[in-house]
Amino acid sequence: xxxISFSLNGEQRFVYITPNExxxxxxxxKMGTKxxxxxxDTGDCGACTILLNGKAVRSCLIFAVEVESQDIVTLEGxxxxxxxxxxxxxxxxxxxxxxYCAPGMILSxxxxxxSNPHPGEEEIKEAISGNLCRCTGYQPVIDAIKHAxxxx
Amino acid sequence: MALPYEFxxxxxxxxxxxxxxxxxxGRGARILAGGTDLANELKQGFRVPDVLIDIKGLAELQKIExxxxxxxIGALVTFSDIRLSGVIRDHAYVLYEAAGLVASPGxxxxxxxxxxxxxxxxxxxxxxxLLVHNAMVHCLSMEGERLVxxxxxFVDNRKTLIKEKELVTHVSIPLSSVKCAGAYQKMMRYTGxxxxxxxxxxxxxxxxxxxxxxxxxxxxxKRSAKLESHFKTKGVNKGSIEEACAMLPGIxxxxxxxxxxxxxxxHMTKVMLERAVIQxxxxxxxxxxxRG
Ligand code: FES
Ligand code: FES
Numbered sequence: 197x198x199x200i201s202f203s204l205n206g207e208q209r210f211v212y213i214t215p216n217e218x219x220x221x222x223x224x225x226k227m228g229t230k231x232x233x234x235x236x237d238t239g240d241c242g243a244c245t246i247l248l249n250g251k252a253v254r255s256c257l258i259f260a261v262e263v264e265s266q267d268i269v270t271l272e273g274x275x276x277x278x279x280x281x282x283x284x285x286x287x288x289x290x291x292x293x294x295x296y297c298a299p300g301m302i303l304s305x306x307x308x309x310x311s312n313p314h315p316g317e318e319e320i321k322e323a324i325s326g327n328l329c330r331c332t333g334y335q336p337v338i339d340a341i342k343h344a345x346x347x348x
Numbered sequence: 349m350a351l352p353y354e355f356x357x358x359x360x361x362x363x364x365x366x367x368x369x370x371x372x373x374g375r376g377a378r379i380l381a382g383g384t385d386l387a388n389e390l391k392q393g394f395r396v397p398d399v400l401i402d403i404k405g406l407a408e409l410q411k412i413e414x415x416x417x418x419x420x421i422g423a424l425v426t427f428s429d430i431r432l433s434g435v436i437r438d439h440a441y442v443l444y445e446a447a448g449l450v451a452s453p454g455x456x457x458x459x460x461x462x463x464x465x466x467x468x469x470x471x472x473x474x475x476x477x478l479l480v481h482n483a484m485v486h487c488l489s490m491e492g493e494r495l496v497x498x499x500x501x502f503v504d505n506r507k508t509l510i511k512e513k514e515l516v517t518h519v520s521i522p523l524s525s526v527k528c529a530g531a532y533q534k535m536m537r538y539t540g541x542x543x544x545x546x547x548x549x550x551x552x553x554x555x556x557x558x559x560x561x562x563x564x565x566x567x568x569x570k571r572s573a574k575l576e577s578h579f580k581t582k583g584v585n586k587g588s589i590e591e592a593c594a595m596l597p598g599i600x601x602x603x604x605x606x607x608x609x610x611x612x613x614x615h616m617t618k619v620m621l622e623r624a625v626i627q628x629x630x631x632x633x634x635x636x637x638x639r640g
Contacts, residue, residue, distance in 0.1 A: 198357075215357035215400060217350040218387070238388055242454055251428070251457040257387040258458070261357045262380070262402060304454060326452020 200264045204229065205273030213260045220244045220255040223270065231271035231299040235328070242327035245300035246270050252307040271299040274306055282309060285344035286337070293331035301327045305341050314345050351390055359402040363409075363488070363517070369401055370513045371490045377401050379515060381424055384459040385467040409517060412436060418484075418520040423463075427456035440521050441631075442530035442549045443477035449534045449544075450474075462516050465498070468568075470505045475569035476549030477532055479561035481521045487514040502568035527554040529631035533620035535608070545608040548620040552628035558584050560592075560625075565600040565617055572599050589625050593618040 201210035204227060211226050223229040223246070235243030237256050244256040247269040274280055279287075282305055292298045301324055308315055308323035315323070320341045329337065360366045370377050376398035380386055390396060403409060409422040412433050419439045421430070430436050430447035437444045443461075450456050450464075450473045464474045465485070475498070483498040487510060496509050498519070503509060510516065530551035534544045547563040558579040563569040575592050582588035602613035 214350055214354065216354055216390075221350070237391065239384055239451070239455055242452065245454055248458075252454045253458045254384070254454055257384045257455075259357070259380075259383065259387065259400070262383065262404070264359075300454075307453070323453055326454045 198261060200261060202263045202265060203267045205269055205276065211260070215259060215261045217260045218256060219246075219258040219260045219263060222260040223255060223268075229270050229272060233296055233299065235296065240326075240328070241297075242300040242304065242324075243297055245303045245327065247273075247303055247307060250307070250310065252304045269303075271302055274302070280306070282306065282341065282344040285340040289336045289340035289343065291332060291336040291340045292329075297327055297329040297331075301329065301337055308341075309345055314347050315341075317342065320345075353390075353393070353396045355397050356399040357402065358399055359405050361405055363406055363515075366401055366403060366406070366515055367488065367490050367513075369399070370515060373399055374512045379403055379466070381463045382426060382458040382460045383463075384455055385463060385469070389467075403515070411518075414439070414523065417523050419523060420486075420518050420520040421461060422518045423516055424460055425462070426458060426460050427464075428453065430461060431456070439523055440477065440481050442480055442532050442551055443474065443521075445530075446473045446477045446532040446534070446547075446549070449532070449536075462519060465501065465519070466508060466510065466516055468502055468506050468508045470567060470569070471544045471547075471564040472569070473532075473534065473544060473547065473563070475502065476547050476561040476563045477530075478519060478521070479569060479571050480530060480549045480551035480559035482559075483519050483521045485509075485516055486518050486520060487511070488517045489514045493517075499571060505567050524553065526557075527632065528552060529628050529634070531624040531627035531631065533624045533627075535613075535616045535620060537607075546602065546613045546617050546620065548617060548624045550621075550624040550628045552584060552625070552632055554632060556580065556583065558625070558628075560621070562600050562617065565602040565613055570600075574599055584625060584629060589622050592625070593622055596621065 197212040199212055220232055223232055232246055232255050233243040235241035239254045239257045244254055245252050246255045249267050304324050304327050320338055378397040380400045380402045409424040411422045413420055427447040427450045461474045464472045478498045485496045485501050487494045501508050532549050534547040544564050546565050549561045551559040560575045561571045596618055602610040604610045
């Protein structure tokens with residue numbers, strides 16, 4: 197067992213792991229952070245998306261030992277002070293049904309908005325292109341992101 | 349929840365330490381950069397190592413720089429880094445374009461180009477661009493540096509010329525003294541999908557040379573000397589492009605698999621070749637600096 201420590205949603209946390217443990221599992225089962233989900237376990241679906249040092253990445257393809265001293269934000273972390281404008285827009289647009297893809301979608305869109313506050317439709321589609329959704333047909337998700345990012 | 353095999357993990361603080369560890373562990377060591385391919389391989393129980401050597405602590409491998417008339421791209425440079433690099437856009441446009449089509453942003457943020465050519469899965473996106481740009485692979489071991497032209501690098505599906513105890517530190521691309529422009533075409537079912545069912549890279553030079561490479565239509569990605577000499581003698585124009593497409597069945601050997609049938613791959617490769625060459629012709633006309 198090896199002790200690693202890193203920032204999780206703004207708090208300094210530590211956990212004991214072995215090098216063969218996948219970050220997604222450690223976040224869910226050792227740290228109790230349940231928003232990242234396992235959809236495919238091979239990097240294709242985006243359900244396990246987290247922000248690692250501000251960038252959207254697949255936690256199913258990262259070994260927990262790699263995140264020593266890094267900064268991780270999950271869905272739990274972005275709404276600590278209440279829902280973000282993006283999340284509110286998603287609710288208004290009824291953008292999700294079962295919600296399995298939602299944490300990943302929201303974090304991918306959050307990375308986009310952080311670097312590009314007023315993205316165009318193509319940029320929005322590009323940002324969520326790796327987040328698969330079985331329920332919505334994507335359009336309401338795209339509409340909601342557009343709504344949340346349009347210039348006033 | 350852990351993988352059913354145990355292995356150690358090391359994150360050396362210097363290149364020298366990586367090489368020492370590699371020399372000591374040989375085949376028991378596997379290099380970890382972005383890990384997007386490696387994690388999948390290990391989940392499948394594919395070549396389980398004694399130790400993972402994480403190279404992310406080595407700042408020198410993160411560089412994109414021009415040195416001695418060559419563009420050098422370090423082993424830790426991700427596809428997202430490539431998309432943000434003006435230097436790569438100006439000097440290796442085919443690679444720049446391909447990087448934007450690798451899987452999705454969430455994978456590009458982590459996956460490295462060097463990792464892509466080291467995993468060497470036949471459908472990788474970096475190979476055709478590096479082939480048309482005449483790239484060189486820089487391998488380092490305790491014995492020193494060994495240079496392998498990317499034309500020779502790929503031996504078979506998932507097999508390269510890397511030797512045990514070697515680390516690929518970077519890939520370098522010669523800067524072209526002649527104006528050139530290129531294009532990358534990828535056939536996929538949907539944007540955001542990881543794997544190309546076939547791809548084509550083209551780099552056209554103002555002096556009439558035209559480099560052409562194909563990926564995913566044979567066990568290894570390849571340049572086509574036949575097509576290149578065809579374009580050299582016939583010039584690059586509508587007629588010669590059509591002839592080139594007609595020559596394709598003698599040049600590539602696509603197979604049928606879950607992603608596409610060989611007939612469909614053949615057909616689409618013709619379409620992509622035509623599109624890529626026409627794009628390259630158009631881009632070569634643009635006076636601003638879209639180079640290789
Ligand atoms: S569970 Fe990680 S991408 Fe699907
Ligand atoms: S809402 Fe069900 S998967 Fe997206």
